[in-house]
Amino acid sequence: MEKLMTEQPFEQARVHGYKASIKAWFIDVILWSYTALIGYKLGYQTWYLQSRHPDFYWHEPLYALGIGVVLASVLSYSTCSVGKAISGLILFPEDRSIFRSASVRLAVFFIALTFIAGLHVSQVSMREFFSDSGLAGAQRIFSALLTPNFAIFEDALFAAIETVYMAFIATSLAIPVAFVLAFFAARNLMKQSALSFAIYCVIRFMMNLTRSIEPLVWAIIFSVWVGIGPFSGMLALFLHSVASLTKLYSEQIESISDGPVEAMTATGAHPIQVIWYGVVPQIVLPYLSYTIYRWDINVRMATVIGLVGGGGIGTLLMQYQGLARWNEVGMLVIVIAAIVWLMDYASAKIRAHLK
Amino acid sequence: MQLLQCNNLSKTYPNGTQALHDVNFTVEEGEFLVIIGLSGSGKSTLLRCINQLHPVSSGELYFEQQQLTAMAGKDLRRQRSRIGMIFQQFNLIPRKTVLTNVLAGALAVTPVWKSLLGLYSEAQKQQALDYLKIVGLEHKAYVRADNLSGGQQQRVAIARALMQNPKILLADEPVASLDPSTSHSVMKYLQKINQELGVTVICNLHFLSLVRTYASRVIALKGGRIVYQGAPGDIDEQWFKTIYGEDAVEVSIN
Structure with a gap:
């Protein structure tokens, strides 16, 4: 029975076509909206305007979504699309490194962006880690922990x-x-x-x-x-x-x-x-x-x-x-x-x- | 006496593959019927339709004049217990002794609570040992089944099927995972059961040389249809090419 299944594979309809294209477009919209929002909040407000706690308004993500829709739609005509790569709409030539294709480079960019945003959100600060009061506190607790009661x-x-x-x-x-x-x-x-x-x-x-x-x-x-x-x-x-x-x-x-x-x-x-x-x-x-x-x-x-x-x-x-x-x-x-x-x-x- | 009758049997799997088309045949008591055909021709499906492991899509199936396709639940289980089955991969219970595996053939006639506790009667145990003697494995009764060689495991599977006291024994490519000499040994045990215990055997095989040695009658399937029914000796070059395709070359196993 198992043999039968593998040797006479049932013709699987490949759903490449409009379904995959729509899926690719949605993925791209989300990624580009995300980029637009982060770019605005982090790049423009936090770093360019130097505001420590910028206010948040609900129209900001909506604008970002608009930008995402426009960018995703425009780029859907090119190979510069992570969504298309995920949906299997882009063929990667085997004789070339995949890092030379635009979609993979774009994916690396999105990951790097998230990493930078993550550093900011987690408030990673070398200054506090090595500050005098911080080190004194560390010394206090470690010396106590190492002399258990x-x-x-x-x-x-x-x-x-x-x-x-x-x-x-x-x-x-x-x-x-x-x-x-x-x-x-x-x-x-x-x-x-x-x-x-x-x-x-x-x-x-x-x-x-x-x-x-x-x-x-x-x-x-x-x-x-x-x-x-x-x-x-x-x-x-x-x-x-x-x-x-x-x-x-x-x-x-x-x-x-x-x-x-x-x-x-x-x-x-x-x-x-x-x-x-x-x-x-x-x-x-x-x-x-x-x-x-x-x-x-x-x-x-x-x-x-x-x-x-x-x-x-x-x-x-x-x-x-x-x-x-x-x-x-x-x-x-x-x-x-x-x-x-x-x-x-x-x-x-x-x-x-x-x- | 007619034991099994298949009328217009068809089987379509849920994924749309039609494995059997309008299959008609009868099996007389005492026959050693061999089913041949390429992989994927529907041999395994046909055997599994006979004991309703796979429900048929349409057609009728009579076993001892009773319609199997209309049965379910307890009635079906009682009929199934009269049809033994052995498999290409032996399908023994791992980590259990040979004796436990053989006794599993008596599950249908053992109350559920007793079987959960492993309480089999002395008579059943004696019977299991007797069947192990028939397949030449009485000295292995308390060995773990997965420690046996392939040929020995298949003989345990035969003993388990005999424990059901079957009218028919279905054998789904019983020697396809075994080496040539072991293959003959297992086939000889099937022959012995057929001739000495009078159990009707329906067996799927790949090698025509085995078919010519052991079969009393042959059915050939191609693409889910019966393309040949007759005596094993009548399969000549022409028939062989019809069944296995123009490019096929016969290989034999000795």
């Missing part, structure tokens, strides 16, 4: 243990949920009928949504819901782990070989049996590997989540940082580094043996 070692250790357990519970509770959801989020199993495909789409959407919200934000939500402490942090990690593991697991299911599935179906097995015998044996080891990796990530995340009240060593860190007690912070940093290194090392070792 061992008096709080016990507290730090117990908080770290709390963090590791929190991450472990979050991971292990996420496994069964993600295990079941992954089958419904695997395209190859769910494209059979319209109903199953609809379920697939809904679950994929929910998981993407959950995953796109940082665990830090979930921790804030849960700390209001169940109160500040390890439980809220655990819930945040759990939710994020479910979403991530579902994605990783389902991708693993999508990449399995169809052979055993086909063979099990051919024996007249029930769909559940087909999954148990045709799919599961192919995914068990990668699953284990992902899960351990996830626990590793969760320990790391748990320290960050603690900063917003998710319990564990992160909460302790937040408290001492608020009091500007840098010697204690130094102690906590050492414990965190040790835990993260240990988890990283252990999970890498275990995963190497699972191959």
Whole structure:
């Protein structure tokens, strides 16, 4: 069947033509409008007029858009168009470096422009980095961090243990949920009928949504819901782990070989049996590997989540940082580094043996 | 006795490729029917239509006088369990023992919860071991299936199909991934099953020399249509060129 598909390729209509041209034009409009806006705000107002905080008016991007439309339309008759290059409308001769073509040079220009604008927006300043007061501050905090207060070692250790357990519970509770959801989020199993495909789409959407919200934000939500402490942090990690593991697991299911599935179906097995015998044996080891990796990530995340009240060593860190007690912070940093290194090392070792 | 009947079978894939055009043929009990044709001529599709791994687009398919194309769910699974199948890539369950793989042939007659826990009856296990003996692999029962050689894996696949207690065995290019001597060994086991256990075999093959040795009847497909039906000995130079094209040269496997 697979053979049939590759050897008799179904004639794919190449959508070069007006569709690609319109796509190219839209890309060009966006790029040129962007250039016009940056050129005006950064080049003219900030550097030429030397105004530190130029006002923003909504008509400015509209004018920029106008300029973009004009420029893109004019240049759409030439090869000087990034949009055309992306849409595959420009053929690059193989005997010449691609950097000699106008569209590639233009793309380099856009990237350079964004880099310069980025430096400005991030307020990168060598002057502040090497200023006297700045260096004095750096010296103060580093000397404190490097002379950690061992008096709080016990507290730090117990908080770290709390963090590791929190991450472990979050991971292990996420496994069964993600295990079941992954089958419904695997395209190859769910494209059979319209109903199953609809379920697939809904679950994929929910998981993407959950995953796109940082665990830090979930921790804030849960700390209001169940109160500040390890439980809220655990819930945040759990939710994020479910979403991530579902994605990783389902991708693993999508990449399995169809052979055993086909063979099990051919024996007249029930769909559940087909999954148990045709799919599961192919995914068990990668699953284990992902899960351990996830626990590793969760320990790391748990320290960050603690900063917003998710319990564990992160909460302790937040408290001492608020009091500007840098010697204690130094102690906590050492414990965190040790835990993260240990988890990283252990999970890498275990995963190497699972191959 | 007539076991299988295909009337005006056509198959069009969702991408528009028409793999089978109006295919008509019948299969008698006990036959060793071989289907030949170029890659992409529809051989694999035809086999997969017989056990409904691919639903047919139009036409009728009778297996033991029952319309398979009208079936779904439990009825279809029960009929499928009477049709064994082996594949070019063997399609064994990786990381499982040979015995587990053979027992998988009994999934259709095992309750779902029992199969999830791997609870097979002693009788089933004994039967699986017996079938392994038939294909000469009883000493490999507790070895992981993916550690076996290609020929051995295909024999495990045959034992798994036998575990279904099938009326028909479909073999989709069973020796295409094997070397010549292993190919003959696997074909001999298929012949043994056909002759000693009375299982009807429908087999896709590439090499005409294998066809002449093992087939009792031949169907040739070209572009999804049947272009030849008859005895393997009657395929002469002219027919060969019709089936495989003017430029084809026969190669043999010994």
